[in-house]
């Protein structure tokens with residue numbers, strides 16, 4: 045069993061407890077008189093993220109929630125006051141008044157409508173510490189209160205999470221077992237990166253990213269002669285490899301490309317017969333579909349060329365090249381955040397199965413190398429301590445991205461992964477640690493749904509739109525204002541996070557808030573188990589021991605860890621190769637699919653009779669036709685990608701994000717050809733619009749994006765010009781006023797933000813002031 049390395053002199057900062065952990069890195073913190081004055085990257089991080097530089101200034105700035113606050117109309121108990129959400133001023137109240145209000149409302153809803161009427165899905169990344177993980181705290185609290193309607197899967201990768209168990213295995217498991225970069229550096233000859241390998245996205249890892257190594261590994265692979273192909277509408281998605289070949293594919297067409305590659309591999313007999321026979325089921329059914337036997341055209345490169353925008357010869361050549369070389373094909377998560385996203389993953393599984401390199405050191409399959417800092421890291425898989433949430437007595441979670449459907453259509457039936465379910469009738473929404481007004485699609489539709497429940501409670505650090513659209517806002521501390529443990533899967537470190545700052549104004553940590561509420565509701569001691577925060581840190585640390593040992597890590601006792609301030613686990617002694625055990629012996633180590641093999645055809649999925657998912661990787665022509673129709677009206681395909689200057693909406697108000705804005709608006713990438721046709725010049729402000737909404741953005745012209753495609757980052761705080769008006773212009777550039785709120789398909793019901801069509805025109809009116817980061821208006825009121 046490997047032991048934990050002991051800190052050397054270099055780790056003085058850790059021992060002196062100067063560290064803080066964020067999802068994008070560990071930093072050394074300097075404070076002066078209760079103020080945060082500086083953060084600096086730690087020595088063991090090879091390529092630290094600049095995002096941390098946003099903390100000073102932002103953490104103790106004007107955007108913080110200072111006191112508990114209640115929306116005026118709600119506090120007054122006006123009839124039909126729900127329409128006032130996002131429009132009315134707030135009244136600052138005492139903690140006692142706010143908590144009494146929340147507790148009595150929880151009781152009322154539970155008594156009158158049952159626990160199912162409470163929505164606690166509360167999606168969101170919150171902060172990095174494992175104990176003060178807002179979502180876990182909320183779930184534990186609501187579970188002990190009798191349960192709540194939860195959400196399942198992620199915005200990130202729901203379509204993939206749902207399709208893969210039927211055809212390859214559990215995605216979470218696969219993600220942690222990705223072939224180490226060091227193996228690829230030695231063996232991989234061709235790395236096909238669908239959606240690229242953007243360095244910006246590998247800045248983050250849920251729970252912490254201590255060592256940013258993607259840049260280093262891309263260089264090593266290149267040095268060893270690995271050839272990279274960037275299959276993406278955007279050239280700089282593989283900026284880490286300057287000589288990468290760029291195949292500028294149309295968004296949403298990757299499935300067609302991969303089907304055509306499969307067709308070539310079969311027609312030219314370039315596929316691995318032995319692998320297919322031993323490790324897969326359903327080859328004949330899939331091959332017949334590719335040949336166009338029952339219906340439809342053969343899925344040839346000539347068929348795929350007009351769909352993808354690539355040359356048929358280029359597609360054929362790519363297939364031959366893949367068959368000849370040790371080839372890894374990776375797909376960014378973004379590719380499945382689209383209509384029919386499930387099929388892109390299925391087609392990826394099919395191509396790599398035909399190539400027969402799955403389970404080998406230099407080839408095979410990848411899901412999201414570079415989508416975070418996790419995949420491929422040669423670090424222990426141990427994720428560290430975690431806060432147990434307990435069991436939920438209400439067992440009817442909704443697919444996470446169907447929240448607006450749920451709020452708008454209580455009682456309606458919907459299809460999900462082979463089952464028919466019914467949306468619950470939600471009366472109270474409780475959120476801690478997420479920003480729906482950042483993350484959900486078609487915000488104007490969301491707002492309509494958001495005004496249906498009777499009560500919305502939000503814990504927030506900052507006056508985000510999420511807080512401004514709540515009834516009761518409870519101010520939460522940041523990580524810098526409390527103690528915690530920083531730790532993440534495949535990261536290799538555990539960090540003692542000390543308290544560096546006093547709580548801002550009257551902010552409290554989520555645990556303290558729920559403890560007080562649980563007290564009022566009669567289960568205080570069950571919730572706290574009599575522990576203070578330090579007691580809990582020790583408790584969850586101890587509870588993580590068996591999982592640590594299973595991963596070959598012997599944790600020191602808690603006091604030693606806390607005194608050292610930092611653990612770095614020895615790297616795994618064995619190189620990791622994804623699905624190697626399955627390849628070595630498929631009988632002894634079968635997949636978790638129904639057949640135990642890779643399912644090129646899935647009888648399970650076929651049995652549901654979904655026309656858009658007939659049981660094998662599939663190109664759904666009616667969906668394509670529907671998109672083409674939209675495109676005739678809205679000719680530009682809008683990609684909303686992850687921001688390099690922040691994590692989602694977090695620290696949009698910080699220095700790093702602010703410096704990237706153009707006249708205060710979010711930058712948007714556009715091809716000069718599309719700009720010329722609209723008389724738009726570099727650096728100008730434009731209006732981006734479709735039938736769902738409109739926003740302002742600042743244009744960056746670049747030839748490095750496919751004409752007909754524009755790209756903007758997510759995360760600019762939603763900032764309606766006139767909150768009193770429906771569908772008001774967003775002054776700031778949140779793409780979700782434009783995106784479509786339909787599930788990826790009935791299979792995954794995932795977020796389909798990337799399927800979005802818009803038009804753009806120059807904005808010549810005077811620029812409205814950005815108010816997103818300002819607190820709402822406050823008024824005084826007492827009964």
Ligand SMILES: Nc1nc2c(c(=O)[nH]1)N[C@H]1C(S)=C(S)[C@@H](COP(=O)(O)OP(=O)(O)OC[C@H]3O[C@@H](n4cnc5c(=O)[nH]c(N)nc54)[C@H](O)[C@@H]3O)O[C@H]1N2
Pocket residue numbers: 167168169170171176178199200201381476477478479480482483484485503504505506508520521522523554684685686691692693694758779780783795797798
């Ligand atoms: N158009 C489009 N939309 C997308 C995507 C896309 O690609 N395109 N991507 C989607 C994806 S993959 C994701 S994961 C989501 C991300 O969506 P979210 O995870 O909801 O986004 P964040 O901005 O990280 O929101 C976290 C919020 O929690 C608050 N917070 C932080 N720490 C604490 C704490 O300790 N306590 C409390 N109470 N609050 C805290 C922060 O201030 C912040 O407002 O967005 C999705 N939305």
Ligand SMILES: Nc1nc2c(c(=O)[nH]1)N[C@H]1C(S)=C(S)[C@@H](COP(=O)(O)OP(=O)(O)OC[C@H]3O[C@@H](n4cnc5c(=O)[nH]c(N)nc54)[C@H](O)[C@@H]3O)O[C@H]1N2
Pocket residue numbers: 199200201238239240242244245246247248275276277278281293294295296297298376377378379382412414415416683684685686687688689690691692798
């Ligand atoms: N700095 C930073 N890093 C992050 C995050 C963040 O907020 N900030 N968020 C994290 C989270 S929660 C997640 S889920 C991951 C998401 O990770 P991803 O989903 O991989 O990230 P994206 O930036 O959305 O997309 C990557 C690239 O895919 C390309 N792309 C989009 N659509 C298509 C398509 O149809 N076909 C092809 N071939 N390419 C396409 C776009 O050009 C885009 O630049 O990122 C994580 N990393």
Ligand SMILES: [Mo]
Pocket residue numbers: 198199200201
């Ligand atoms: Mo995500």
